[in-house]
Amino acid sequence: MVSAQKGQVRVITGNSAAAHAVRLCRPDVVASYPITPMSELVEQLSQFHADGLLDAEMVEVEGENSAMNAVVGASIAGGRAFTATSAAGLAFMFDAFLVAAGYRAPVVMANANREMTSIFSVSCGQQDIWTVRESGWIQIAVEGCQEIHDAIIMAFRLGEDYDIQLPVMVCYDGFYLSYSAEAVEIPPIEEVDKFLAPLKQQPERPRIIPGQALGCASHGILEGFMELRYKHSKAMTRVPKKLDEIDDAFGKQFGRCYGGQIEEYRTEDADIVLVTSGSVTGTARTVVDAKREEGIKVGLVKMRMFRPFPRERLAQVLKGRKAIGVIDRAVCFGWDCGPMYLELRALTPDIGNIPMLDYIDGLANLDITIPHIERVVNETSAAAQGKPYQEVTWIPLEED
Amino acid sequence: MVEGTKKRNRVFDYFQSEDQFAGGVAWCAGCSMELLARLVPKIMGKDIVIVGCPCCSAPVLFGQNLGAWHKMASLGCVMTGVPSSATGMVRYYRKTGQDVTVVCFTGDGGAADVGFQPLSGAAERNENVIYICYDNEGYMNTGVQRSSATPLGASTTTTPVGKVGRGKPTHSKYMPLVMLMHEPAYVATATLSHLEDLAKKLKKAMEKVKEGFVYIHVFAPCPVGWRIESNRVIEVCRNAVRTNYFPLWESEGNRPKLTVEVASPKPVSEMTKLIRKFSHMKEDELAALQKAVDERYALIKRLSDGNK
Numbered sequence: 001m002v003s004a005q006k007g008q009v010r011v012i013t014g015n016s017a018a019a020h021a022v023r024l025c026r027p028d029v030v031a032s033y034p035i036t037p038m039s040e041l042v043e044q045l046s047q048f049h050a051d052g053l054l055d056a057e058m059v060e061v062e063g064e065n066s067a068m069n070a071v072v073g074a075s076i077a078g079g080r081a082f083t084a085t086s087a088a089g090l091a092f093m094f095d096a097f098l099v100a101a102g103y104r105a106p107v108v109m110a111n112a113n114r115e116m117t118s119i120f121s122v123s124c125g126q127q128d129i130w131t132v133r134e135s136g137w138i139q140i141a142v143e144g145c146q147e148i149h150d151a152i153i154m155a156f157r158l159g160e161d162y163d164i165q166l167p168v169m170v171c172y173d174g175f176y177l178s179y180s181a182e183a184v185e186i187p188p189i190e191e192v193d194k195f196l197a198p199l200k201q202q203p204e205r206p207r208i209i210p211g212q213a214l215g216c217a218s219h220g221i222l223e224g225f226m227e228l229r230y231k232h233s234k235a236m237t238r239v240p241k242k243l244d245e246i247d248d249a250f251g252k253q254f255g256r257c258y259g260g261q262i263e264e265y266r267t268e269d270a271d272i273v274l275v276t277s278g279s280v281t282g283t284a285r286t287v288v289d290a291k292r293e294e295g296i297k298v299g300l301v302k303m304r305m306f307r308p309f310p311r312e313r314l315a316q317v318l319k320g321r322k323a324i325g326v327i328d329r330a331v332c333f334g335w336d337c338g339p340m341y342l343e344l345r346a347l348t349p350d351i352g353n354i355p356m357l358d359y360i361d362g363l364a365n366l367d368i369t370i371p372h373i374e375r376v377v378n379e380t381s382a383a384a385q386g387k388p389y390q391e392v393t394w395i396p397l398e399e400d
Numbered sequence: 401m402v403e404g405t406k407k408r409n410r411v412f413d414y415f416q417s418e419d420q421f422a423g424g425v426a427w428c429a430g431c432s433m434e435l436l437a438r439l440v441p442k443i444m445g446k447d448i449v450i451v452g453c454p455c456c457s458a459p460v461l462f463g464q465n466l467g468a469w470h471k472m473a474s475l476g477c478v479m480t481g482v483p484s485s486a487t488g489m490v491r492y493y494r495k496t497g498q499d500v501t502v503v504c505f506t507g508d509g510g511a512a513d514v515g516f517q518p519l520s521g522a523a524e525r526n527e528n529v530i531y532i533c534y535d536n537e538g539y540m541n542t543g544v545q546r547s548s549a550t551p552l553g554a555s556t557t558t559t560p561v562g563k564v565g566r567g568k569p570t571h572s573k574y575m576p577l578v579m580l581m582h583e584p585a586y587v588a589t590a591t592l593s594h595l596e597d598l599a600k601k602l603k604k605a606m607e608k609v610k611e612g613f614v615y616i617h618v619f620a621p622c623p624v625g626w627r628i629e630s631n632r633v634i635e636v637c638r639n640a641v642r643t644n645y646f647p648l649w650e651s652e653g654n655r656p657k658l659t660v661e662v663a664s665p666k667p668v669s670e671m672t673k674l675i676r677k678f679s680h681m682k683e684d685e686l687a688a689l690q691k692a693v694d695e696r697y698a699l700i701k702r703l704s705d706g707n708k
Contacts, residue, residue, distance in 0.1 A: 028495045029488055057491035062521030066484035069477060069518065073451075073488025076475055079495065081488065095478040208473045208489070210500045211447040217462030217476030 002255035004194075007187035014177035017145040017184045018084070018110045018170070019044035021152035023054045024192040025108075028079035031059035031070035035089040036122050037174035038112035042084065056082075064089035068096035068109075075105035076216050078207035080156065083107065086174055087114035087128040094132070100167045101136030103216055104232065106159035106205070107167045108152060112174035113141075113278065113329075115364045123365035124175045126278065126329040129306065130339040136232055138168040138239055139306040142258075143281045145182040148172045150256055153192055154246050162202040163238050171306075173329075175365055176279040187254060195253055236308040243305060261310035263302040264317055266292065270299030271322045272380045275340060277303040280327060280368045287373040298377050309343055315350035323355040325380035327373070329362045337392045355383040361395040368395075375400050411439070414599035417446040422469045425460045430623040430630025432592045432637060433457060433507075433534045439595075440503065440532065441472060443602045448501045450474040451486045453515065455507035456541040456622075457534070479514045482506050483522035486529045494528070501609060504531040508549035509539050511617075512575050523582035526612035530605050533575065534620040544625040548573040552689050554677045556625075561680045571692040576617045577700075580651055584613035588650035588659075591619040593637035597648055597659055608652065619646040627676030639671035644697040655707040656700065668693050 012020070018041050022030070030049075032042045048054035057074075061067045064085050071081035085093060090111060100107055115125035129139060138159065142151045148170065155168040172178065208216055244260030251257025263281075266288055267273060276284045281302045291298045301317055303310070318324060328338020335342055341358035359376050362368040372395050379400065383389040390398075420441040427434040433456055441448060450472050452461050460469045462476035477485045486502045493500040511519055511533035522529055538556050539545040546556040552571040555561045559568040580587045586608035590598040598618070605614045619640055623630040640646035641660060645668050648660040668690045672678035681689070 029491045031484075031488065057495050059487055059491060060525065061484065061487075061518075062524070063517060065480050066487070066518045066521055069481035069484035070488035070491070072477075072481070073475065073485030074492040075488070076485075077489040077492040079488075079492035081492075096481055096484075099478055099481065208449060208475055210449050210473050210498075212473055213468075213471040215462055215468045215474035215476065217468070217474065 002253070004191045004253045004255070005188050007185040007191070009183050009185045011181050012145065012184050013040060013179055013181050014145045014148050014172050015040035015112070015179070016044055017149040018152055018172070019048065020184070020186045021149040022082050023048050024187065024189050025080070025082075025153060025156045025196065027056045027082045029057045029059065029071060029074035029081045030083070031061050031067045031081070032083045032085070033061050033064045033067045033089060035064070035086045037114065037178040038084050038086045038110065040178070041110060064093040065096055068093040068100060071107045072096060072100045072103060072105045075107050076103060076208055080160070081107045082109070084110040084112070086112040088117045090128050090132060091117070097132065097137070098135055101232070102228070104165045104235070105167055106165050108155045108159055109167065109169045110148070110152060111169050111171045112178040113171050114174040121364045124173050125363050126171070126173070127331065129169070129171045130330045133307050133339070136166070136236070137307060138166050139171060140168065140304055141171045141277045141306060142304070143279060143302060145177060145180065146184045146256065147258060148177060149184055149186070150250060150254070150258070153195060154250055157196055157199060157246050158239070158243055160199050160205070161242060162205060164235055164242060165205055166235055166239070171278070173279040191253065195250065239308050240305070240310055240312065258304060259302070261305040261313050262317065263304060265300040265302070267299030267301065267317055269297055271297040272299075272377070272384050273318060273321050273324050274298065274300045274373070274376060274380070275303060275324060275326045275344060276300065277340065278329065280329070280362060283368060283370060284327070284373050287370055287377060291374070291377050296377060296381055298381070303340060311347065311350070314344070315347055318347065318354070319351045321354055322384035323357065323380045325376045326356065326358045327368065327376060328358060328360050331360060331363070341392070355389060357383055357389055358392045359395050360392065366396055409595055411595035411599045414603060415442045417442050420446050420470045420472050421460070425469045427456070427460060428624050430628070430633045431456070432620040432622070432633050433536065435592050436534055436618055436620060437461070437505070439598065440505065440602065443599050444501065444503065444606055446472060448472065448503045449489065450503055450505055451477060451482050451489070452505045453477045453479045453482045453510050454541065455510050456536065457505055457507070458541070461505065479510055480518055482510060482515055482518065483527070483529060483531060484518040487522050487525070487527045490528050501606060502529055504529060506533060507541070508533055508535045508537065508575070509547045512548045512573050520582065523579060523584050523613045523615065526584060528609050528612060530609050530614040530616070532616045532618060534618045535575070536620050536622040536625065537572065538625060540622045540625040549575065552692050553681050553685050555680060556677070566685065567680065574696060576615070579615040579617070580654070580656060582613070583654055584615055585609065585611040586614045586650070586652055587656070589617045589619070589646065589648050591637040591641060591646060591648065593634050594641060594648060594660060601650055604650070621675070625677070628674055632674055636671060636674050639666070639674065642666050643668045643671045643693065645671055645693050647697055647700050649700060649704060656703045657707050658700065658704040
């Protein structure tokens, strides 16, 4: 079934897994500014370069804003470019981050998810990635170190696809994943070449060609601007299917796949479904297994894609359930709920008014523990049986 | 002067390309930056890639409600993105073995203020990028607000003259020396009255960029924002040099040298009298500006004399 030659298995951190994936994708230009908890990724790429293992132009920029502008420049010139950041760095590059999307520059960025300043907190959270969700980027969130590695390789194939041409952000929980070491299989570079080869069969994407009167500019042309937005938005609608196909192709070659837009776990006959994203998913699986032992028919959906929102796949899996429990690691101020919950609520026309319970937990490195998730299952289960429930609960602060 | 008797300006000898811009463009009458923008590809060649950002040049370089008004390849960036985007481009060209010259073209706000950090970063990394700053001493495109390049006493819409206000209370940040201390491959100042001097420097920039970063700071008066008669803008450039308000020099390998030395400099009022942004200034205020000009010039002269 699996066609790829076996890779080398190493116990490495999430940052290191990301660095290996970037190396294997042979970027032309890498520009990144160190920030906790991602710095190790930049360091490792620099070491690869110093050791002659990464034949890329390394730009040691003086800030994240320049990092993003440099990779946009490289991409618009025709190259493959990579950067990485986190939280405050993401905020500092925000205007350039928007330009990357508006210029349809298919750069790939790793983001070590971190609480957003301020309150100052050098700790895990997903506030940073949710804050920028209307920027026109594809956002993929992952659960473990192997998935970080594999998602980055898939991100290049997705973003650079001629039908897509959009920047892709691979989001992994800072601290929990960036610094945790797990066994990661690193494939031979020839296998990654093979996986990315279909891009070479496609028409060349537009780029700036010296001597030719073609500009790429930020100064809007009135009705043209709206047309570009329209095309961008339509390109986003092509992403879900494309990601599923790429995930499938990756699985066929490497023997690992992740469900594409969402990953389902024991949902087939589930009455209630938990929705999670990122590193907490592993803990949630454990709880699902234990609760199944107790006879509670609970399943799990891991959100892998925040943007575009996996509306159809989610509707398919959530429709007909008796209740849904959502675990959010970020806050929507003004709604007093989490962003994932708010967006799942928008599925009501598709799935009906199923009881949906939101749990905000794990901000700023607070562990989302097994007892916390057990509580989510218990309360969601009670709601499924028609009992009254609280819509939004801040787990560590509101006792059950 | 009768046609044919006037000596042809030597700048024509440096042209290697025809004008890349449309005949009539959306720049103001008398704009000195327009002259510079047209000269850049004429002297540096039509195959340069122009990178810029929102500023006076942008509506023509990148189009505003219309397409661009020229035939060159160009990239428009955000205010903070010019030297860094140019970096990404030249690095890609280097990686793929393409011989392409990337020229950044911004105003003083993009160079000295909001865009300073990436400029400083690119210069320190010694990227193979040419950065041309046309210095019109403020944010002219957004309506004549002060920048850090606005001189002492000048009236702008954010340093207005009123009952209490007397124009800008501090003198300009002198970018050419700031950039010199990044020790790039080449730094030069130029203006639109001394065209051969400018042409030589643009030509040298094309060679020096192979070694690393090049910064060219061009004094470019704005008839609208400074309130100058549109037919006297070049005269202001000339007087800026003759009063030592804007000395012309260049530096290779950390050796700044004046390229034009003024034998008997005129008082700065010879220039300011043509510019109404200074018209409120009293004798003591002009004396303070004169002092600032003299002190800056003395520093440059000392540096230059040391390299004779």
